[in-house]
Amino acid sequence: MLVAHAPVEEVAPDALPAPPRRRWASLARQMPPYLYLTPALVVMGVWVYRPLLLSLTWAFYRWNLLPTRPRVWVGLTNFRQVLTQPQLWQALEVTGLYLLGMAVFLVGVPVAAAGLSEGTTHGRGRRLYRAAIFVPVLVSPVVAGTLWSFLLAPNGGIVDRLLGHLGMGDVNWLVEPGPARAAVVLVAGWKMVGLAVLLVEAGLAGISAEYLEAAAVDGASRWRSFWRVTLPLLSPTVVLLLIVTLLLTPPIIFPLVNSLTQGGPNGATTDIYYYVYVNGFNSADVGNASAAAVLFFLAFIPVVLGGVRLLERLSFLDR
């Protein structure tokens, strides 16, 4: 008789007593994650979500911030008003200019620096350079703004004097529209470029040296190896930097605008954030400011979502 080889079935002994369940012990085990999350959730609730909901409701009222004054329901009037104000459109344009300018500092400059310095500086020199370029990030924005308003002062400011030596003096940096916008972007860029360089360095460190070695053996020049290998592999970092630019530019620029130009001259440096602030707190038109903030918030959501989606799609390149 021919018999097929049968798999052996081995059975664990049954009828062992089940371990006792302890309700409180298991509950206590599940607690720590929530405990860790609580402080952050409380802070976010109080300082992010509550104001968000409040401004969402205030957008439909007319009110001047005084607790003693009544809030008047005006429906969509605030939105209609905001959308017809030329100042809003100018603020949008300025915001766009700021974002473009900052993209140069937060994406262009560090990536170009990475390409130029690839494999050239090591050890102490590199650490020193990293530290030097990162210091402005740590300077408080208000301090930076005040400092630069002295440096950029007409008639005797250091920048004015230095440029004077080059025959380019007599620029009234903070008073003429073009130079004022440029000054805001330059100061913001000076302040943030260190962070971007650090992020790019981290991104480069994540790229295995073997890819570049393979490219070198494959006969690629340094230029080609940067464009065809390093940059594509760095693309997740580049997208991250674009998102960082989008998210960090407004809060960095706000205190600088406030201390350098106060939005002037004639609104030339007022971006959408400063516009909301001026409307809300200087003109005490809470309804108007809230409506603008809500509109901007809604317009921002798809932009950020798109960025995050792009980042997820590129993340496979990391390894």
Added chain:
Amino acid sequence: MIGISTRRSQTAPPPGDGRPSPIFLDHVTHRFGHIVALDDVSLEVKAGEFMVLLGPSGCGKSTLLRVVAGLIAPTKGRVIVGDRDVTSLPPKDRDLAMVFQSYALYPHLSVLKNIEFALRAQRLPRAEVEARSLAAAEQLGLSGVLNRKPRELSGGQRQRVALARAMVRNPRAFLMDEPLSSLDAQLRAATRIELSELHRALGTTFVYVTHDQLEAMAMATRIAVMNRGRIEQVGTPGEVYDQPATTFVAQFVGSPPMNLMPASIGSRSGKVRLRVGESEATLWDGDLEPRAVVVGVRPERLRRGGERGGLALGVMVRSVENLGSEEVAICEHRGERLLWKGPRPIEVMPGDELVLHASSNDLCLFDPASGRRLMWVPDAAPQERPVAMASGASLTRRG
């Protein structure tokens, strides 16, 4: 005129002419800080040869390969590929192809683009790039996956893409850094055979780094065994296995490794005799002064049956390992471990006591101090003592 043409060939070789080139390493030393990774290494890799650099991790074999590739500049010494001194040339001008341990396939490029990369870097005509890349892909059975990204491939396919990427260049030599180490055992064995066939088909110089002696034995035309930044022995797989130049080679090559035992050697009535414990073996006719040696014998050379004139070693079996086709008995001889390998079943049990015999022809003698192999010079020259074999010395003298 001759001067100019030589000069041209030194600076701008015709890329990818595929002439298999010899590679010479001339007194190459490399230090990382205080660590000497390569210690005055000289080696000739003949044109069309499959040279395997074999050694334990940290022995400098990968460093040596990288020096050849130009990824590391040696502290001292020269690297010559064909008739060009390439020591100061960047990797891209050396016309060598390299397969990395991790394959280093560009993750953002498709298989085809990966294969084309080197040819595109050379700015060859579009049609030629495509034709050569498709041919290489075809040869390695990658035609079906040309549009996939590396992450969508199996380990074996990635390995083939890495090979195709090297092959398409038609380089002067292939450099391979443990290319099989991330494959599973079955695939590794299959790929080993394919690599040997590829080498035969291309006829190009291969320099192949591995720590796996089985790989080295299976594929190499010659093996360079490395240890601590030096080359211990260069030879065919047979020479390295049968006549290890040092105790290191004896123990590194072979699985299980060669048995080494302290012994003494002397002569009585015109015969040179070797003594291990109470056992004596007659080696050669002649006279010499008594001295201590280390005697080595391969585990599979030991026999249970007796032979006259050989070494008879009384052992006790400690345990038995079943390797499928063979069994290894881990025995104890005079307090030291002695391995005996034989076709299964070898029919011993732990605790058994038996006598194992080794024929005189299967014994290797080493100098206890230097670890170098001792060889008998049979004529009646004034020097009647065994002389240390100076393996590698002939290489070091070249230059």
